[in-house]
Amino acid sequence: MSERQAASARDAYRVFRTIPTRWLDNDIYGHMNNAVHYMLFDTSVNCWLIENGLLDIHGGERIGLVVETGCRYFAEMGYPDMITSGLKVARLGTSSVRYEIGLFRNDEPAAAAEGFFIHVYVDKKTRRPVPLEASFRRVLEGISA
Amino acid sequence: MSERQAASARDAYRVFRTIPTRWLDNDIYGHMNNAVHYMLFDTSVNCWLIENGLLDIHGGERIGLVVETGCRYFAEMGYPDMITSGLKVARLGTSSVRYEIGLFRNDEPAAAAEGFFIHVYVDKKTRRPVPLEASFRRVLEGISA
Amino acid sequence: MSERQAASARDAYRVFRTIPTRWLDNDIYGHMNNAVHYMLFDTSVNCWLIENGLLDIHGGERIGLVVETGCRYFAEMGYPDMITSGLKVARLGTSSVRYEIGLFRNDEPAAAAEGFFIHVYVDKKTRRPVPLEASFRRVLEGISA
Amino acid sequence: MSERQAASARDAYRVFRTIPTRWLDNDIYGHMNNAVHYMLFDTSVNCWLIENGLLDIHGGERIGLVVETGCRYFAEMGYPDMITSGLKVARLGTSSVRYEIGLFRNDEPAAAAEGFFIHVYVDKKTRRPVPLEASFRRVLEGISA
Numbered sequence: 331m332s333e334r335q336a337a338s339a340r341d342a343y344r345v346f347r348t349i350p351t352r353w354l355d356n357d358i359y360g361h362m363n364n365a366v367h368y369m370l371f372d373t374s375v376n377c378w379l380i381e382n383g384l385l386d387i388h389g390g391e392r393i394g395l396v397v398e399t400g401c402r403y404f405a406e407m408g409y410p411d412m413i414t415s416g417l418k419v420a421r422l423g424t425s426s427v428r429y430e431i432g433l434f435r436n437d438e439p440a441a442a443a444e445g446f447f448i449h450v451y452v453d454k455k456t457r458r459p460v461p462l463e464a465s466f467r468r469v470l471e472g473i474s475a
Numbered sequence: 476m477s478e479r480q481a482a483s484a485r486d487a488y489r490v491f492r493t494i495p496t497r498w499l500d501n502d503i504y505g506h507m508n509n510a511v512h513y514m515l516f517d518t519s520v521n522c523w524l525i526e527n528g529l530l531d532i533h534g535g536e537r538i539g540l541v542v543e544t545g546c547r548y549f550a551e552m553g554y555p556d557m558i559t560s561g562l563k564v565a566r567l568g569t570s571s572v573r574y575e576i577g578l579f580r581n582d583e584p585a586a587a588a589e590g591f592f593i594h595v596y597v598d599k600k601t602r603r604p605v606p607l608e609a610s611f612r613r614v615l616e617g618i619s620a
Numbered sequence: 621m622s623e624r625q626a627a628s629a630r631d632a633y634r635v636f637r638t639i640p641t642r643w644l645d646n647d648i649y650g651h652m653n654n655a656v657h658y659m660l661f662d663t664s665v666n667c668w669l670i671e672n673g674l675l676d677i678h679g680g681e682r683i684g685l686v687v688e689t690g691c692r693y694f695a696e697m698g699y700p701d702m703i704t705s706g707l708k709v710a711r712l713g714t715s716s717v718r719y720e721i722g723l724f725r726n727d728e729p730a731a732a733a734e735g736f737f738i739h740v741y742v743d744k745k746t747r748r749p750v751p752l753e754a755s756f757r758r759v760l761e762g763i764s765a
Numbered sequence: 766m767s768e769r770q771a772a773s774a775r776d777a778y779r780v781f782r783t784i785p786t787r788w789l790d791n792d793i794y795g796h797m798n799n800a801v802h803y804m805l806f807d808t809s810v811n812c813w814l815i816e817n818g819l820l821d822i823h824g825g826e827r828i829g830l831v832v833e834t835g836c837r838y839f840a841e842m843g844y845p846d847m848i849t850s851g852l853k854v855a856r857l858g859t860s861s862v863r864y865e866i867g868l869f870r871n872d873e874p875a876a877a878a879e880g881f882f883i884h885v886y887v888d889k890k891t892r893r894p895v896p897l898e899a900s901f902r903r904v905l906e907g908i909s910a
Contacts, residue, residue, distance in 0.1 A: 349785060353807040354655060356648045358532055360823055363644050364541040364592075365517060368510035372788040373844075380845050387503055387844070388795055396509040400545035406602075409808075409822070410815050447509075457551075494640060498662040499798050503791045505678055510789060517643040518699075525700050532699070533650055554663075554677070554793075555670050648822055654831040654882075655807060658800035677793055686799040690835035696892075737799075747841075 337404040337440040343416025343432050344473040347374055351409040361408040367401050371431045371447050374415040382469050392460050394449035397426070401445035407435040416441075418475040425459040426450045427470060482549040482585040488561025488577050489618040492519055496554040506553040512546050516576045516592050519560040527614050537605050539594035542571070546590035552580040561586075563620040570604040571595045572615060627694040627730040633706025633722050634763040637664055641699040651698040657691050661721045661737050664705040672759050682750055684739035687716070691735035697725040706731075708765040715749040716740045717760060772839040772875040778851025778867050779908040782809055786844040796843040802836050806866045806882050809850040817904050827895055829884035832861070836880035842870040851876070853910040860894040861885045862905060 340346075349370055357363040379385035385394075407413060414434040421428040427449045432441035451460050462470075485491075494515055502508040524530035530539075552558060559579040566573035572594045577586035596605050607615075630636075639660055647653040669675035675684075697703060704724045711718040717739045722731035741750050752760075775781075784805055792798040814820035820829075842848060849869040856863040862884045867876035886895050897905075 349787075350783075350808075352784075352804055353811050354644075354647055354653050354804050356822075357644055358646045358648060358650045359538055360648045363514075363517070364544055365510050365513035365644060368513055369787055369789050372508070372510060373785075376788050377845055387791075393504055395551075396548055398545070398547045399509055400543070402543045403541055406540075410812055494642075495638075495663075497639075497659055498666050499659050499789075499792055499800060501677075501793045502789055503793060503795045505793045508789050514642055514644050518640075521643050522700055532646075555667055649828055653804075653807070654834055655800050655803035658803055662798070662800060683794055685841075686838055688835070688837045689799055690833070692833045693831055696830075 335402070337442070338432055338444060339439055340416055340432070340434060342418070342475070344418040344475055345378060345416070347377060347415050347417070349373065349413045349415055351407070351411050351413060353409050356409045361406040364401070364403060367403070367433060367443050367445060368399060370413065370415055370433060371399065371429075371445055374417050374431055375429050375447055378417055378473075384466055384469060391454055392451050393454050394427070395452050395457070396447060397450050398448045399445065401443055403443045404440070405435065405442040407433065407442045411435050417473065419470045419473050420446065420475070422462070422467060422470055422474070425461050427462070480547070482587070483577055483589060484584055485561055485577070485579060487563070487620070489563045489620055490523060490561070492522060492560050492562070494518065494558045494560055496552070496556050496558060498554050501554045506551040509546070509548060512548070512578060512588050512590060513544060515558065515560055515578060516544065516574075516590055519562050519576055520574050520592055523562055523618075529611055529614060536599055537596050538599050539572070540597050540602070541592065542595050543593045544590065546588055548588045549585070550580065550587040552578065552587045556580050562618065564615045564618050565591065565620070567607070567612060567615055567619070570606050572607070625692070627732070628722055628734060629729055630706055630722070630724060632708070632765070634708045634765055635668060635706070637667060637705050637707070639663065639703045639705055641697070641701050641703060643699050646699045651696040654691070654693065657693070657723060657733050657735060658689060660703065660705055660723060661689065661719075661735055664707050664721055665719050665737055668707055668763075674756055674759055681744055682741050683744050684717070685742050685747070686737065687740050688738045689735065691733055693733045694730070695725065695732040697723065697732045701725050707763065709760045709763050710736065710765070712752070712757060712760055712764070715751050717752070770837070772877070773867055773879060774874055775851055775867070775869060777853070777910070779853040779910055780813060780851070782812060782850050782852070784808065784848045784850055786842070786846050786848060788844050791844045796841040799836070799838060802838070802868060802878050802880060803834060805848065805850055805868060806834065806864075806880055809852050809866055810864050810882055813852055819901055819904060826889055827886050828889050829862070830887050830892070831882065832885050833883045834880065836878055838878045839875070840870065840877040842868065842877045846870050852908065854905045854908050855881065855910070857897070857902060857905055857909070860896050862897070
């Protein structure tokens with residue numbers, strides 16, 4: 331189609347998380363279905379936000395709306411593989427954040443899939459964009475690359 | 476982030492399918508989670524392939540591996556909305572197909588989300604690309620735009 | 621294991637809904653995974669509640685907590701089957717409701733799977749049981765069997 | 766409804782597995798949706814079978830068809846909780862196995878949910894029951910309780 335970019339190594343990412351696969355991640359072809367990657371992106375980004383005190387899923391006044399996502403698939407993964415997700419912040423806008431995520435199968439050095447995930451922060455009620463707070467930006471800058 | 480492209484109208488697509496939402500499509504924010512869109516893309520593309528005799532999910536010798544996907548989200552949708560997916564073929568390569576899909580909420584004229592989905596056809600056993608057959612291309616050309 | 625009860629016919633149920641299957645409903649065995657049935661139960665029950673004005677998913681003060689569910693599987697279903705769910709209220713307690721649901725594959729007369737789903741109504745904040753209101757019970761009695 | 770059985774402690778189970786929750790496990794009520802429990806049951810049972818050489822998901826001639834499942838929900842769990850699943854074999858028939866699974870939230874001693882899962886082993890092609898092999902039974906007896 332187009333010339334394909336090569337898969338990144340683990341050192342392209344800043345923080346990591348282990349995510350076991352589940353039986354239903356595999357579709358009829360016996361590999362992880364392409365939509366499941368996005369569930370893992372969501373989980374990786376939000377876990378990191380929660381652990382860093384940046385997301386209160388029950389009570390926050392602002393929420394991160396996802397405005398664009400994408401994924402390139404380099405190699406198959408699937409249950410019962412153990413997956414490691416790597417995460418970094420690739421761009422910080424006024425009220426938006428672009429995360430990039432690599433998914434690594436078992437002990438393999440190159441990503442089996444890489445994707446991105448753009449959050450725009452909005453007020454929970456009005457759904458209007460709100461600027462990122464300085465303290466919030468500082469934590470995000472900590473995993474920028 | 477970047478200037479956002481406007482959402483397409485229904486006439487940007489060639490074939491349509493009605494997909495009811497499910498309770499678990501909504502996440503804690505009360506809207507359809509961003510990964511669910513990809514489940515609907517998969518379902519839309521594969522349903523059309525099956526109905527046109529182009530996919531035998533249990534016995535085919537070649538399978539369409541997904542090598543890249545993406546989605547832009549313009550507006551929220553969620554259970555219990557009824558969704559209409561619009562589908563077209565945007566590009567035909569030697570062994571690959573780029574589908575584009577719009578998801579329309581209830582009776583709304585503009586897409587709530589639009590995405591793409593690139594299949595590369597491979598041999599089920601060897602996982603090596605195989606060229607699209609002429610008869611297969613002809614059917615895909617029928618929904619090209 | 622134990623002697624198995626026979627599958628019910630459609631007339632065992634009171635209201636019906638058509639639910640198309642999705643690609644990811646199938647697991648590696650090429651049939652609808654056993655957990656997916658419960659997503660369809662949830663969807664069937666809640667759609668009926670919403671259509672009858674009995675559930676406001678964004679603003680209600682009371683929510684129906686699921687305390688027990690179960691399912692017997694008589695026959696395989698799977699994407700791209702069209703499923704019809706049949707629903708009835710099998711028991712009404714002080715603050716609880718037992719729904720029973722049958723899932724019918726395409727045009728088949730006997731259920732491919734049958735299950736139940738027990739809601740206990742609780743206050744959204746305190747999570748303590750609250751009695752069903754008389755007006756609510758009346759609507760539920762309309763599909764009792 | 767009926768008098769509810771109390772939740773078991775961890776020592777009611779024989780083998781354990783840690784399963785992180787995912788963002789989409791939570792539904793709009795902010796807790797793990799009732800269908801997700803069944804995905805974890807499937808994952809727990811099948812992981813154990815694979816690790817013990819009892820399940821070859823790509824090449825086996827016999828597959829375990831799920832004929833009945835059920836779950837009682839004692840307490841809410843949800844993302845980002847870490848879940849521990851406990852597993853035991855509760856009954857062995859000629860060609861069937863009843864597994865029981867407890868799901869424990871973070872460090873809590875009592876199960877938040879407990880369920881069962883009955884497999885009948887069938888031939889992959891004919892879908893007819895086949896007796897459990899002696900070597901297979903022996904491994905299952907190792908986690909009977």
